[in-house]
Amino acid sequence: MASRRSFGLVVLFLWLQSAASESEVIGMLGSSVELRCPYDGEKSLDKHRVQWQATEPVPCLVDAYFPNKHDKKNCCKEFRNRTQFIKEDFSLKLFHVTVKDERTYECVVQRNTSIEFNFAHKATVTLKVAAYYSKPSITRIGQTGDEMTFNCNSSHGYPEQKLHWTNQMDNSLFNVTEWPATLEPNGTFSVSSTLRIKSASNIKLECTIENERLGQNTTAVFEETNSSVSSENNKSANSVSRHNRPAVMSILVVILILPVIMYICWGEKSCPGRTYTAGVCVEKAEHANAPVETEHSLISGTVGEHQ
Ligand SMILES: *[C@@H]1O[C@H](CO)[C@@H](O)[C@H](O)[C@H]1NC(C)=O
Ligand SMILES: *[C@@H]1O[C@H](CO)[C@@H](O)[C@H](O)[C@H]1NC(C)=O
Numbered sequence: 001m002a003s004r005r006s007f008g009l010v011v012l013f014l015w016l017q018s019a020a021s022e023s024e025v026i027g028m029l030g031s032s033v034e035l036r037c038p039y040d041g042e043k044s045l046d047k048h049r050v051q052w053q054a055t056e057p058v059p060c061l062v063d064a065y066f067p068n069k070h071d072k073k074n075c076c077k078e079f080r081n082r083t084q085f086i087k088e089d090f091s092l093k094l095f096h097v098t099v100k101d102e103r104t105y106e107c108v109v110q111r112n113t114s115i116e117f118n119f120a121h122k123a124t125v126t127l128k129v130a131a132y133y134s135k136p137s138i139t140r141i142g143q144t145g146d147e148m149t150f151n152c153n154s155s156h157g158y159p160e161q162k163l164h165w166t167n168q169m170d171n172s173l174f175n176v177t178e179w180p181a182t183l184e185p186n187g188t189f190s191v192s193s194t195l196r197i198k199s200a201s202n203i204k205l206e207c208t209i210e211n212e213r214l215g216q217n218t219t220a221v222f223e224e225t226n227s228s229v230s231s232e233n234n235k236s237a238n239s240v241s242r243h244n245r246p247a248v249m250s251i252l253v254v255i256l257i258l259p260v261i262m263y264i265c266w267g268e269k270s271c272p273g274r275t276y277t278a279g280v281c282v283e284k285a286e287h288a289n290a291p292v293e294t295e296h297s298l299i300s301g302t303v304g305e306h307q
């Protein structure tokens with residue numbers, strides 16, 4: 001009895017004291033999460049009592065370890081059968097994480113100092129829960145005259161997300177600031193956003209759902225190009241990826257410079273004089289099909305001619 005009262009006093013005292021150790025952990029909805037109690041002392045269980053409690057909104061006992069006692073009926077109902085005390089490191093495993101588990105937890109360690117149990121350690125863990133949003137999908141839900149309407153939806157994420165629509169034609173953001181979120185029965189959110197834009201023949205839209213807590217960005221793309229506009233060839237020429245640019249440049253260099261060199265050589269009747277120069281010319285012609293190398297031999301060739 002006396003030790004129980006002193007335990008109560010210790011807890012009260014701790015409320016006024018700043019936490020010894022604080023951490024934050026993310027638990028995925030529906031799975032399990034481990035709350036750590038980083039106690040440095042030797043963790044022999046016959047000398048310790050460990051109590052895991054949830055603080056706000058109402059303090060409640062989550063799990064506890066008392067030597068020679070295995071009675072858990074004091075634990076609050078919402079955690080019953082969902083916890084496992086890890087004896088090796090005093091941490092707590094919580095199963096089937098729900099949105100309601102998003103609370104602050106304390107691990108209080110008391111040590112038997114041969115007469116009574118005294119406070120030894122306290123750790124605070126804030127549990128944040130999260131769930132990934134499903135990949136969004138964009139649907140065209142209407143087209144009237146000069147206006148088109150699109151919908152983007154995604155489901156069962158947590159916590160509430162950010163959503164943005166991007167116009168990929170000019171990389172601008174659409175000014176959509178409202179997106180109704182629906183609270184699902186299991187506490188997750190689903191979102192559905194409507195976008196109205198002027199009709200256009202070429203459309204490329206992106207809808208991105210961002211779950212900041214998880215660093216998740218998931219995107220849907222809607223694309224429609226008016227194929228009757230014969231811009232396909234011009235477009236593909238413009239959209240050569242940056243990756244291919246050096247190769248394209250060398251080909252251009254060859255195409256532009258080769259005739260000049262050939263003309264000079266032709267004019268000098270197959271490079272009369274130094275055979276070395278003639279060799280360069282021949283080499284040039286041979287390499288015309290290998291653009292990467294040609295650029296190099298062009299440079300050395302020019303140097304050779306000036307020597
Ligand atoms: C919530 O419920 C939906 C539909 O019942 C399910 O698809 C989703 O996985 C659930 N999410 C969690 C975290 O339990
Ligand atoms: C916990 O499990 C026991 C036995 O498996 C069961 O009788 C009890 O109803 C469960 N309690 C809760 C709150 O689920």
Ligand SMILES: *[C@@H]1O[C@H](CO)[C@@H](O)[C@H](O)[C@H]1NC(C)=O
Nearest residue numbers: 003067112113114115116117
């Ligand atoms: C504390 O430890 C002492 C000596 O090891 C033991 O006699 C005593 O029963 C322990 N107290 C409790 C409450 O377990």
Ligand SMILES: *[C@@H]1O[C@H](CO)[C@@H](O)[C@H](O)[C@H]1NC(C)=O
Nearest residue numbers: 137139151153154155190192
């Ligand atoms: C998203 O919208 C499509 C089309 O309107 C619908 O079929 C689908 O069920 C919606 N999905 C969600 C998760 O609301």
Ligand SMILES: *[C@@H]1O[C@H](CO)[C@@H](O)[C@H](O)[C@H]1NC(C)=O
Nearest residue numbers: 172173174175176177178179
């Ligand atoms: C976006 O729309 C809101 C209200 O619909 C408006 O107050 C705001 O000025 C708009 N922002 C821009 C950049 O157009």
Ligand SMILES: *[C@@H]1O[C@H](CO)[C@@H](O)[C@H](O)[C@H]1NC(C)=O
Nearest residue numbers: 164208210214215216217218
């Ligand atoms: C997600 O997108 C937002 C807005 O574009 C950006 O600020 C953020 O860094 C992105 N996050 C990740 C993890 O890519």
Ligand SMILES: *[C@@H]1O[C@H](CO)[C@@H](O)[C@H](O)[C@H]1NC(C)=O
Nearest residue numbers: 200201202225226227228229
């Ligand atoms: C393509 O665009 C032309 C004019 O820009 C229009 O007359 C035609 O109906 C469009 N075709 C489609 C399939 O949208």
Ligand SMILES: *[C@@H]1O[C@H](CO)[C@@H](O)[C@H](O)[C@H]1NC(C)=O
Nearest residue numbers: 229230231232233234235237
């Ligand atoms: C390429 O674009 C030009 C104008 O920029 C146009 O006159 C021409 O018809 C286009 N060619 C093709 C194949 O689309």
